[in-house]
Structure formats: structure tokens, C-alpha cells
Amino acid sequence: MKHEVPEEEIMRKTALLLAGLLAGVAAHAAQPRLEPLPDIPPPPPGVIDPDLEPQVTITKRGEDKVEEYRIKGRLYAIKVTPPHGKPYYLIDAKGNGQMVRYDDLSPNFMVPMWVIFEF
DSSP: OOOOOOHHHHHHHHHHHHHHHHHHHHHHHHSOOOOOOOOOOOOOTTOOOGGGSOEEEEEEETTEEEEEEEETTEEEEEEEEOSSSOOEEEEOSSSSSOOEEESSOOTTSSOOOOOOOOO
């Protein structure tokens, strides 16, 4: 006994197969061609100023871990980590030596400031 497949079913299966092939080709073509980035060259000699690198001093006060951050010997931030609970920060935001407490450092807690010129 011969079983004949209706022409509509053949057309439908052919259309589905063609649509699947086209979707695969389109997905492959949409992928970006990634190339590895070149290594970052070292900075020119004399550019890195060791005085501008922050010095970090880590000490223990009682059970608290205290990290002091200094640039050119000036204390600008302290991070206090108690044994239980969240760490908190003391920041000298204005550069006048008065520390202000922050319970966390969110991305917008203060505007970045740099020393442009000192005399």
C-alpha cells in the first residue's frame, strides 16, 4: 500500500526547513568578529610619581581592623572594619582634616577631586 503525502504538507515542511536554515545563517552573521586587544604599553619613563601613589597602613585597634589611606603623608580616608557588622569609612572630603563618616561608599557619594597645583 502506497501512502501519498499531500502537496500542502510538503510545502509546509519545506518552508519550515528553509526558515530554520535562514534563522541559523542570520544568527551566525549577526555575531561580531572579536579580536584580542593588544597589551597595554608601559607608561613613559618619569610619568609615574611614587608620591601620588596612596600609602595604606593597616592596624588593629582593639578588635577593629583600621586601614588608613594617605597621599604625600596626608591622611584622606580611614576604613574601619569591626569584627561584627559592616565596615564604615571616615573621609576627609574637603581636605581640611575633618573626617565625615559614611556607612558605605556608593558610586555617587561625592565628586572626585584632584590637586591640580600646589604652592
